[in-house]
Amino acid sequence: xxxxxxxxxxxxxxxxxxxxxxxxxxxxxxxxxxxxxxxxxxxxxxxxxxxxxxxxxxxxxxxxxxxxxxxxxxxxxxxxxxxxxxxxxxxxxxxxxxxxxxxxxxxxxxxxxxxxxxxxxxxxxxxxxxxxxxxxxxxxxxxxxxxxxxxxxxxxxxxxxxxxxxxxxxxxxxxxxxxxxxxxxxxxxxxxxxxxxxxxxxxxxxxxxxxxxxxxxxxxxxxxxxxxxxxxxxxxxxxxxxxxxxxxxxxxxxxxxxxxxxxxxxxxxxxxxxxxxxxxxxxxxxxxxxxxxxxxxxxxxxxxxxxxxxxxxxxxxxxxxxxxxxxxxxxxxxxxxxxxxxxxxxxxxxxxxxxxxxxxxxxxxxxxxxxxxxxxxxxxxxxxxxxxxxxx
Numbered sequence: 528x529x530x531x532x533x534x535x536x537x538x539x540x541x542x543x544x545x546x547x548x549x550x551x552x553x554x555x556x557x558x559x560x561x562x563x564x565x566x567x568x569x570x571x572x573x574x575x576x577x578x579x580x581x582x583x584x585x586x587x588x589x590x591x592x593x594x595x596x597x598x599x600x601x602x603x604x605x606x607x608x609x610x611x612x613x614x615x616x617x618x619x620x621x622x623x624x625x626x627x628x629x630x631x632x633x634x635x636x637x638x639x640x641x642x643x644x645x646x647x648x649x650x651x652x653x654x655x656x657x658x659x660x661x662x663x664x665x666x667x668x669x670x671x672x673x674x675x676x677x678x679x680x681x682x683x684x685x686x687x688x689x690x691x692x693x694x695x696x697x698x699x700x701x702x703x704x705x706x707x708x709x710x711x712x713x714x715x716x717x718x719x720x721x722x723x724x725x726x727x728x729x730x731x732x733x734x735x736x737x738x739x740x741x742x743x744x745x746x747x748x749x750x751x752x753x754x755x756x757x758x759x760x761x762x763x764x765x766x767x768x769x770x771x772x773x774x775x776x777x778x779x780x781x782x783x784x785x786x787x788x789x790x791x792x793x794x795x796x797x798x799x800x801x802x803x804x805x806x807x808x809x810x811x812x813x814x815x816x817x818x819x820x821x822x823x824x825x826x827x828x829x830x831x832x833x834x835x836x837x838x839x840x841x842x843x844x845x846x847x848x849x850x851x852x853x854x855x856x857x858x859x860x861x862x863x864x865x866x867x868x869x870x871x872x873x874x875x876x877x878x879x880x881x882x883x884x885x886x887x888x889x890x891x892x893x894x895x896x897x898x899x900x901x902x903x904x905x906x907x908x909x910x911x912x913x914x915x916x917x918x919x
Contacts, residue, residue, distance in 0.1 A: 536790065536827050540828035540832065542832070545832075547606075549606075550608055550612055553605060553612065553613060554613065554615075554616055557590065557592060557612075557613045557617060558616045560616075561616055561619060561620035564586065565620035569621050569624075569742060570880040572621075572623075572741075573621070573623075573741045573742045573886055576735065576742075577742075578744065581661065584627070584661050585657070585658040587627070587658055588656060588658025588659065589658070591603045592613050592617070592628055592632070593628060593631050593632050593636070593656050593657075594636040594655065595613065595632065596609070596633075597636060600656060601652065601656035602636075602640075607779070607838050607841035607846075608838035611783035614781070614783045615783040615786050615790070615834075616787055617787065618784035618785065618788050619788065619791040620787075621742050622740060622743075622890035622893065623743030624742070628780075629784070630664055630777070631655060631662055631700065633777040633780055634662075634663075634708070634773050634776070635662025635706065636655050636656070637776045638664065638719060638761065638764070639651055639655075639662075639761070640652060641772060642763035642764035643761050643762070644758065644762050646758065660705040660706060661700055661703050662706050662708065663701045663707045663708070663731075665701075665707050665708065665709035666678075666695065666770050667696055667698070668694060668696055669696045674918075676767055678711070678712060680692070680709065680712065680750065682712070682718065682755075683713070684714075689720065689754070689759060691720060691750045692750055692752055694747060695747065695750075696748075697745060698746045698748050699740075700744055701731040701747070701748055702746040705724055706723055707721075707724055707729070708720070708761070709750065710769070716765055716766045717767050717769065717770070718760055718769075719764045719770065720755055721759050722750075722755060726754070726755065728750060728751040728754070729753050730749040731746045732746060732747050734746055740890055741889075774898055775851055778851045779841060781894060781898055782858050783834045783838070784894075785830075785859045786834060788890065788891055788894075789823075789887075791887060792865055792883065792884040792887050792888075793820070793823050795869065795883060796820070796873060796884065800820070810872070816872060820872075823869070830857060830861050830862070833853070833857060833858065834858060849908060849911040856901055859891060859894050859895050860895070862891055863891040863894075863895055866887045866891055869884045906918055
């Protein structure tokens, strides 16, 4: 009997036909990096709850993925779609790896690139693009996540200087960052500040005992009367629209990134099912298994089509925030469901770090809630559909 040719889920949808040659080359380069550098180490990093963030930042900078969708200042200036595909491949390694890149490029670097002064851009963006300097983004507070307008961190004038006091929570890269973009209340509304982390009064204790994103540096930021010069403020951002514009950039990367965790889980489950014999035939030969694989492939492929469509809209300059919410809500929700279902195919083997599926599922628990919870994105979509804001 002749063996049948098999297809991957993305081959079923022929998504490569929707991707340009340069975009495929970037995707494949990042995929090789993840296969060669990340996957052999990630289980140990996850188990130990540590990651060589500084070394990886330099390697990712040499790879060209830090701020890759930005123009100038040492950034590659790629298409948004290429950036999305890179996020997908990074998260196929681990959500923590993609988070490092997203926070660096789409939050910290983007904030300076979009809202900063020429001096701030020249000082920080080239070393951040190279991975020589690491950035973090201080918006979320212990009591204010989905409602950032209520933040208590405050910046007050002291002569020509600023004094900054408050706390930020759940900050990726915080304990290893060289620069923090911190948002605070002022007499003129919410403003952003570029804060070198060696400034007296700045502390970033790392958060430990996590069950998710263990291969990622997560921190609290403590700002104890941090004194900053007048030129530390981001001149181009006044009000909540400043940090929200940055969050929209990060959410876009998640639209693609979550699919990487789902794809890696599904490919693992398919390979396992083909090799695992149950009652004298492969697990893959059973109807129930094939039904699971078919349903998961369908949702993965639909998520990829949605991500690519949103990528083309972003490249055309017409992507709207509520459309990013569509992508984040759908693709993370489906990806975590895929990772959990894949665990059932692997049985007991699925709970170990020998396979990536439960690690991906655990990580996606964080992805489900950061950069806007599912509930917030549902309300964003609901407002777009009805014209009524239901946030309060």
